[in-house]
Amino acid sequence: MITNPPPWPNGARCAVAFSFDVDADSVVHAAHGSAAIAMPHALAHMRYDPFVATPRLCTLFARHAVPLTCFVPGWVAETYPAAVETILKYGGELGHHGHFHEWPSGQSAQQERESLLRGSEVLERFSGVRPRGYRAPYYGLSASTYDLLIEMGFDYDSSLFADDVPILLDNGKGQLVELSVPASVDDYNQYVSSRAFDYLMKISSPRQALEVYQAEFDALWEFGGLWVSVWHPAVSGRPAQALAIERLILHMQSKGDVWFATLGEISNHIKRLVADGDWQPRTERIPFYSEPVVDLKR
């Protein structure tokens, strides 16, 4: 069903990267600006991230020896340093997720460059290395994002629903490894109902959410794909939801032949395969279109 799966290390059938976007209350400030400070309910909801859920998840994943990749906006790292120290203490990778969780598509190229630089500088202060991976806040990529990431030396992006296996994005000056996410493996779709975030969905039981996540994993395990979660500690790190995650880890481990890795490790593996000529991923030239295809409004 997947026509060109990459060879995974040690003959694993699939790769799994548990990734969390540690947004904390950056999303409240980004969405509501100066009004955010008068929204204690929304702020408290998201401050659950650094104070409660992130430490809980770090210990849960460490207990099962499964690595984490955490995309952290620069402002969040500056505001909640203990949470970032905890991620690093447990061997997690820090990925770039904007500075104030700005919408990249709402920024000029210069503003976006500044957010990328600022976020990178903050994360580097914690880990000693520049973040190598990026996930666009709100999946809100701009027309400039990939050019900027390539120019700034990022290795990978994990913002698209583009494929079931890694692909390459090539702008003619350089390449990025794209580590796509299964479209249904975002926890907002399952668990979030919030007027503050303009996101009113029916809340699923953890059992129902787990069914969705597990079905994606089982299919990718069968056919050799890449499974990446896009979860948020304030959403999936609450007790009932965290228990569901633990059940999923146990399910994956009981099936066996799974490569659990950070997204940085997966990106390294793909780059090595390509450099050694051992596997050729699908390559997309970016931008996908250099001019509008049609303008039906005229």
Ligand SMILES: [Zn+2]
């Ligand atoms: Zn986010």
